[in-house]
Amino acid sequence: MHPSDPIRDTDLAAYVDGQLPPERRVAVEAFLSEHPADAARVMADLRLNSELRLALPLPEGGAGLRVSHAARLLQASRLRRRLAPRVGRIAALGLFVAIGWTAHSQFGALGVRESVASVQPPAYVEDAIRAHRTSQLRAGMASQPETRRYDPAEILSATAIRLPKLPADWAVSDVQVFPSTHGPSVEVALKTLGQATVSLYAVRPGGFDVVDASLAPAGEADTAYWQIGEVAYALVSSGVDRDRLGQWAGELSRTLY
Structure with a gap:
């Protein structure tokens, strides 16, 4: 994938999961700086990832029912945000207005x-x-x-x-x-x-x-x-x-x- 290719939801999901090469991360960050609604959605996903890591410490080895359930919650949360772009735009607008004011x-x-x-x-x-x-x-x-x-x-x-x-x-x-x-x-x-x-x-x-x-x-x-x-x-x-x-x-x- 070339860094200049259009940014898609799969790129944003990979960005949240830390799975993008450096040049593609730069392209995604440039995209987010110009699209407040998508930036707000990505920030929410990053925060949710961090909360899951803090709330679900795992012993050495594998996952379990709690982790599987948490993963389903994370996937559902992302899906809801993709199905409600207008809500995301409103939330992002409030966020970025608050930043300066x-x-x-x-x-x-x-x-x-x-x-x-x-x-x-x-x-x-x-x-x-x-x-x-x-x-x-x-x-x-x-x-x-x-x-x-x-x-x-x-x-x-x-x-x-x-x-x-x-x-x-x-x-x-x-x-x-x-x-x-x-x-x-x-x-x-x-x-x-x-x-x-x-x-x-x-x-x-x-x-x-x-x-x-x-x-x-x-x-x-x-x-x-x-x-x-x-x-x-x-x-x-x-x-x-x-x-x-x-x-x-x-x-x-x-x-x-």
């Missing part, structure tokens, strides 16, 4: 929610802060010339990471690819209209999820982060108003839908 009452129409202080942000947030520091270090070194050529299509082709559409009045100062646990990551150093310095970091963290834009607890550098499918993003800055940073993150995340 959960904290409307807290920060206004373009705001994001503040992470609960007791909840640690994802590990990639610390990676994003380290990449931000490295970018600042490079900016002050004459022997490390910055790369301002920014080609989102080339980055997507090389890394399977789709970057958000940048505001027209932002300027790219540097673009770098860094290693990460699950493959390459991308860091883009930017200057805003008001000459504020921010870093946009994107990485595949190793899991499928949808996380709406959130502000990490205050620290040495302020960070807003979000995740869409298998790609996570972080916007990092030192000195930018936190509310404003959150608004920018919300705006960037919405360009990915």
